[in-house]
Amino acid sequence: MTVFDSVVMANEPVKLTALTKGRFFPEGGKLVTFYVNSKKIGTTLSGGDGYAFLKYKSSSRGIKRLKVVSGDDTDEGALLITWKKDRVILIEIESTLFDAMLSFKPSEKGGSALRKLSKQFRIVYVSSLMGMVQSRKWLHANEFPVCPVLKWEGSELIDDLKEKGVSLYAIIASPDLLSEASGIEKRFSFDETEDGIEVKDWDELDRYLKR
Helix, strand or coil: CEECCEEEECCCCEEEEEECECCCCECCCCEEEEEECCEEEEEEECCCCCEEEEEECCCCCEEEEEEEEECCEEEEEEEEEECCCCCEEEEEHHHHCECCCCCCCECCCHHHHHHHHCCCCEEEEEECCCCHHHHHHHHHHCCCCCCCEEECCCHHHHHHHHHCCCCEEEEECCHHHHCCCCCCCEEEECCCCCCCEECCCHHHHHHHHCC
């Protein structure tokens, strides 16, 4: 089964979502229990398409650990609850955190840089190739900070987050993604780009973000 990461404003409802599966395909009619930071918040039944939903609202900002359980199946994810004054940064996993594109080897300074950035900004990972499930596994295996992972959907994702009230401060991604991210003022890449600012390393990026 799969639980989906989310980003929501404090005091606004979010529809927590999980997908129950059979051996190979989604399978509905299963009881799903949702937990936030190890606290049970409710149980619901997945529909015929395998999706289970539960509304949740909190005034407490920050990263919340999500967990879903259905029989012997379980999965864990992340929920970011943010305020308007929080500065949210989107970080593409594949172009930013890999040592080389599609190498699956983590960049040498990526983990420590993100831990430093997470003290001043709210981080949301976006995945353009791997998908949410594999991205979460990779991030966990390589000890990156726990933050939500969202599928990159171009301007639709940006518009959706803005409609929720999320303050998108910057994006760090490949030139291809930056070309779809004109809705975010501060755009950076470790590669040459015409749609943002090229930075040579994490230290230079940190200086730009603090301006």
